[in-house]
Each structure stands twice: as C-alpha cells, then as structure tokens.
Amino acid sequence: MRIIDNLDEMTETARGWLSGGSVGFVPTRGHLHAGHLALIQAARQECEISVVGIFLAAATPGSGEDPAVYPQYLVQDLQLLTSANVDVVFLPRAGDMYPPDFSTYLALTGPLSERLEGVSRPDYLRQIGSGIVKLFQLVRPDIAYFGQKDAQQVAIIHRIVRDLNIDISLRVLPTVRENDGLAMASSNAALSPAERQAAAVIHRALLAGKALVENGERRPASIEKAMADLVAGEAAIKLDYAALCRPDTFAEVDTVTPGTLLVIAAYAGKTRLVDNVLWTSDGRWLQ
Ligand code: AMP
Numbered sequence: 431m432r433i434i435d436n437l438d439e440m441t442e443t444a445r446g447w448l449s450g451g452s453v454g455f456v457p458t459r460g461h462l463h464a465g466h467l468a469l470i471q472a473a474r475q476e477c478e479i480s481v482v483g484i485f486l487a488a489a490t491p492g493s494g495e496d497p498a499v500y501p502q503y504l505v506q507d508l509q510l511l512t513s514a515n516v517d518v519v520f521l522p523r524a525g526d527m528y529p530p531d532f533s534t535y536l537a538l539t540g541p542l543s544e545r546l547e548g549v550s551r552p553d554y555l556r557q558i559g560s561g562i563v564k565l566f567q568l569v570r571p572d573i574a575y576f577g578q579k580d581a582q583q584v585a586i587i588h589r590i591v592r593d594l595n596i597d598i599s600l601r602v603l604p605t606v607r608e609n610d611g612l613a614m615a616s617s618n619a620a621l622s623p624a625e626r627q628a629a630a631v632i633h634r635a636l637l638a639g640k641a642l643v644e645n646g647e648r649r650p651a652s653i654e655k656a657m658a659d660l661v662a663g664e665a666a667i668k669l670d671y672a673a674l675c676r677p678d679t680f681a682e683v684d685t686v687t688p689g690t691l692l693v694i695a696a697y698a699g700k701t702r703l704v705d706n707v708l709w710t711s712d713g714r715w716l717q
Pocket residue numbers: 457458459460464465466468469575576577578579580603604605606607613614615616
C-alpha cells in the first residue's frame with residue numbers, strides 16, 4: 431500500500447493511472463468503520479486500482495486544521511487499509527490543500543444547498559463541494575464511492591459532477607448500521623453510553639415514518655410530526671429536523687410518492703447525527 435501525502439506526487443501518480451486500469455476512489459475523514467469498509471470493498475471489486483482519501487474536504491482554508499479529522503486513529507486506519515489491500519492512501523495536508531491565499535469556491539445554489547443541512551451547516555456544504563472537486567482533480571478516479579447516510583452530500587456531489595461535466599461515475603452504497611439500527615459514524619465514538627442508547631431512536635423514527643407511508647399516509651407534515659414526536663421522546667436527543675424531500679433536489683414534497691427521502695438530523699450533546707430512509711422511484715425501500 432502506497433501512502434501519498436504530497437499533492438505533486440498524487441498528480442504525477444494519477445497521470446499514470448490510464449495505463450493501469452480503472453481507478454476507484456473512496457473519500458473519507460478517517461476513523462474508519464464498517465460503513466467505510468463496504469465502500470472500499472466495492473471499489474476493490476469494481477476497479478483495478480483502489481484509492482482511499484483521508485481528508486476533511488470541508489476544512490476551513492487558512493485555519494491550519496489537521497487534514498485528518500481523527501489523527502489519533504491514523505495508525506489504526508492505515509492498518510485497516512493495509513489489511514483491506516487498498517492500493518493507495520491519499521493523505522493531503524490541510525496547508526497544501528488550502529494555502530493562506532486560497533480564494534476559489536463553488537457557489538452552490540437552490541434548495542440542495544439552502545435547505546436542511548444548508549440551514550444548519552451552510553459553510554460545511556460549500557466547503558464540501560469545493561473540497562471534493564479538488565480531490566477529484568488530484569486523484570482523477572473513474573468511479574467515486576459514497577454512503578447513502580449522507581444523502582444531501584451525495585445529492586450535491588451528483589449535481590456538481592453533472593453541472594461541471596466531470597467525467598466520474600458515482601456509486602452510492604446503503605447505510606451500514608449497528609445492531610440497534612444506529613447508522614455507523616466516526617463521531618458515534620463521542621457518544622456517552624446513555625446518548626449511544628438513545629441515538630437508536632433516529633432510525634426507529636425513520637422506520638415509523640416508513641410504516642406510515644406503507645399504511646397509506648401521504649401527507650408529509652403528518653409523517654414529519656410522527657417522526658419528530660418519537661425523537662422528542664428521548665431526552666438525550668435534540669432534534670434538528672425531520673423532513674420529507676426529493677432525494678435529488680432536496681425540494682419539499684406536497685404529497686408522498688415513490689422517490690421520496692425521509693431524513694432526520696439531531697444532536698446528542700455536541701455530536702450531530704444524520705440518517706435517512708429512501709422510498710425509491712421504483713418502489714423499493716433503502717433503509
Ligand atoms: P466520513 O468519513 O464520515 O466523511 O464518510 C466517508 C464516506 O463514507 C461518505 O461517503 C459517507 O457517506 C460514507 N459513510 C459514512 N458512514 C457510513 C455508513 N454507516 N454506511 C455507509 N457509508 C457510510
């Protein structure tokens with residue numbers, strides 16, 4: 431496994447990809463878990479060369495923020511990636527990616543960047559958009575892999591790739607969960623035992639929303655209220671939003687039809703939890 435932390439070396443290596451076969455890229459922020467590993471396995475199966483990125487795409491330029499959000503887990507992450515037979519780990523430094531005079535951002539517009547996560551974390555979405563394009567430029571993958579858990583991020587990246595004619599295919603894999611349904615996330619490690627137990631309410635609330643739809647409920651507001659009420663039953667969890675929207679535009683829906691995303695964001699203490707279930711346009715459920 432080759433570790434590349436230098437941008438010129440990454441560019442030079444990517445120039446040589448063409449002769450080596452297709453390249454699968456899995457961008458992460460590190461502190462890897464089974465959700466990341468599922469993306470990595472898919473990349474390994476589908477492509478000749480697998481590249482895993484460990485970098486906070488939404489790092490704030492000039493802040494000197496550490497490139498790996500979880501530096502304390504780096505040794506463990508690199509061991510995991512070695513066992514997973516990954517070919518290249520790209521570990522850029524924040525100061526190289528975002529020099530002090532960095533000044534170019536993508537301007538995202540519309541509900542996709544203005545609703546839900548766009549209200550709670552507008553800078554994060556803007557930085558993710560610009561950061562992911564930089565990573566794509568450096569790694570030049572054929573296919574990039576993302577998790578359905580971060581549905582709004584996935585929708586934004588689809589839109590950027592389409593709008594800017596970036597020649598990369600995107601694969602979106604289902605959310606990997608703990609036994610009680612909680613979506614795996616690096617940040618779950620910060621939950622206290624009581625918060626960890628309470629956090630399972632998020633997936634339960636999404637499944638309750640799904641059950642209402644299956645029973646014929648078509649009014650988004652009543653499903654949103656039912657989900658919010660369930661989350662409110664757990665004192666350790668503070669709801670940010672429970673919403674129904676289109677999975678590609680994040681626009682509100684008037685009535686529930688196939689092709690509707692049920693999404694919840696909440697806090698357990700300072701830890702943000704996001705999750706969703708999707709009623710696909712062909713009538714299946716991704717949960
Ligand atoms: P992160 O390191 O949290 O930024 O996540 C890196 C990638 O892994 C993103 O595409 C996430 O959507 C994906 N991911 C994170 N958690 C999960 C999970 N529980 N199941 C599937 N994919 C995930």
